[in-house]
Amino acid sequence: MVKRTGEVVMGIIGIVLSALFSIIGIVTNMSIDDPMVMQEMEKMIESDPAITTQDSTFIIGIAESMGWYLILIGVIASILGLIAVLTIVKNRKPILSGIMFILAALVIGLGTIGFGFIPGLLFLIAGIMAFVRKPKPSETVY
Template identity: 40%
Template sequence: MKRTGELVLGIIGVVINSIAAIIGTFMTISLQVGFDQESDLIENELMNDPNIQAEEAEAVMGMMGMFAPMGWWIVAIHVIGLILGIIALVKLKNNGKAAGILFLVAGGGMLILTLGFTLIQSILFIIAGIMCLVRKPPVSSEPPEEPRTE
């Protein structure tokens, strides 16, 4: 059975997902390196500000320190979704139902676990998964053969 629509949606989702994973990796690395270099400067500026108390400055620094681990979390979810999408594309020819389930797991998981950061590729994977599961095999136009009685 031809599954051109599912294949195209899956490929577009995998390409977008891989681009997002690469960009996310570089952004997280640069954020981590930049934060390590400038954290002392930011902390000194916050401590010298008379309007900000020491507890508030520490809370701000702690919150800023969470951005890099959050970035790695989103990159990891992108990579897992990318692997599931590629496996679903491979299984698409032979087993449409399994590919549909993999697309749905990848799309739904990425959407929920990244709190919507992967909206576009998640929607593409979910649509491809639904198309895989609801598409029926084509009905043959030939009448069924009747058994011969000899």
């Protein structure tokens, strides 16, 4: 039986770091709803003469939708990582776990355009380890 401690530890750390993206999204949504933050953002945008009115509304629209996007990406990656950790415990289904780890790596790594590099890397390494590590053949004596 192969001990899967490395995959479990990397998976849990990846889950926690992915959940942080959800927390960042929640904080972003809360700050966008604050009128003081919106006034400061508008002042910063208006102070730059190169930015037109269309550009400023586009920037504010992106900032408003970014919070929900980060929440969604963080939750999806955390759920995939949690499924992977639960299926790798006691070496139950390492292939399914490897697939889930790699999917979580793709979601958090590519979904955040590289900002989720560390949890994505942890999920990817755990997924590769889940595929590669095989039990040692037992010696049978006749």
